Amino acid sequence: MNDTTSKVQALRHALLDPAELESAMGVVAMTPDITPEMLGQLTQEYRERCERICVAMEDLTFDGDESEAEKHIPLTWLATRYEWSRWNDQMQYQTMLKGQADTLTMAQGSMLSKISEKLEALQTRQELFWTMKLAADPFGTVNRIPLMAKRFMRITASAGRGVDQVLQEFQSMREVLASHKVDRDLLDKLDKSISHSIDCVDRSAGIELYDLHASLEAELVERLATSGVTAVIKMENKDGAELIPPQVSDVFFEVSRSWLARMFEDSLEKSPAEREANGKCTHLTLT
Known part of the structure; x- marks a missing residue:
């Protein structure tokens, strides 16, 4: 981890390495009643989301200095976590109202959870302490x-x-x-x-x-x-x-x-x- 761009490189590997991608989508594929079409759609969305994140962090790395990118990794985790929280609440309300959450809603939440998990692993303990508090109760x-x-x-x-x-x-x-x-x-x-x-x-x-x-x-x-x-x-x-x-x-x-x-x-x-x-x-x- 001595390379000055190691965290940005680690981010791309964690999100888009073929084996990592296959593992993440394997979890999404376990969603009840998911169809191949849904899985293909979500796999494409996963790639596009992760590519945008990686490109942004690479753009924020200048002349080997990734300090700005490191600052935005926790913020990106927070944004992803808040979106996941909305999907998670939606699943719970669908279950209360209809007896079961929609398949696509569950799969979307699962996909966001995997992205959030990868971003979480790249935060320092101090960053994670505060982002967890902000995610749980922002106001x-x-x-x-x-x-x-x-x-x-x-x-x-x-x-x-x-x-x-x-x-x-x-x-x-x-x-x-x-x-x-x-x-x-x-x-x-x-x-x-x-x-x-x-x-x-x-x-x-x-x-x-x-x-x-x-x-x-x-x-x-x-x-x-x-x-x-x-x-x-x-x-x-x-x-x-x-x-x-x-x-x-x-x-x-x-x-x-x-x-x-x-x-x-x-x-x-x-x-x-x-x-x-x-x-x-x-x-x-x-x-």
């Missing part, structure tokens, strides 16, 4: 990210405020001690301790822009449930790891919540059609 998996960021932001902000109050108490105590005849070395040590604590809080209690952005997305999703207009939030600052003080993020988040509420409640256009009629695009990009 739930994605939705948990902004919701967790929103909770994390609240916890971090609350902790930051608590620590800030403790530091203020320390500072008050230091001022009281300074008003009495107290050893100067002790005051210096207190000053250094307070200064060090403030630095630690500044470095650890802030909210990353990524998390603030995700929290605003969670808030936006709730608003979209009753909105006739689609909106997305775009983060212009490229340094998403930049830390925002809890007090600042708190105020910004609350102001943003109020602004989002007013925007959706008082918007002049209540639907995409109304926005188009006024010469605007059908969705909002909030930056």
Whole structure:
């Protein structure tokens, strides 16, 4: 596997090598009541699908660098898996309604399952972990990210405020001690301790822009449930790891919540059609 194009070559072999193709279609041929005509049609579709996948990955390999192709193998698996999921659900409903799924529906699902199996084998363990989660519950998996960021932001902000109050108490105590005849070395040590604590809080209690952005997305999703207009939030600052003080993020988040509420409640256009009629695009990009 040292060849830089090994994964792309392995993909073509797994999908279109004559022995692999025969093995895959042998499984499809086991579909109850399948006819030679159906099998021939599906074999041709299998070849065409797999050839398109292989050509795409080969086109994405430039001068021996297959990094772009490797990025798209998991995405291609996801696309295939979602299509297979639709056929699989269709089979189940046909069985409930008619007592048995249609032969072609079962065979189509079997064919897609074999393609998915080949693509799955070429993913890393980390890629497969995430693609499996996305395949099983795409909306739930994605939705948990902004919701967790929103909770994390609240916890971090609350902790930051608590620590800030403790530091203020320390500072008050230091001022009281300074008003009495107290050893100067002790005051210096207190000053250094307070200064060090403030630095630690500044470095650890802030909210990353990524998390603030995700929290605003969670808030936006709730608003979209009753909105006739689609909106997305775009983060212009490229340094998403930049830390925002809890007090600042708190105020910004609350102001943003109020602004989002007013925007959706008082918007002049209540639907995409109304926005188009006024010469605007059908969705909002909030930056």
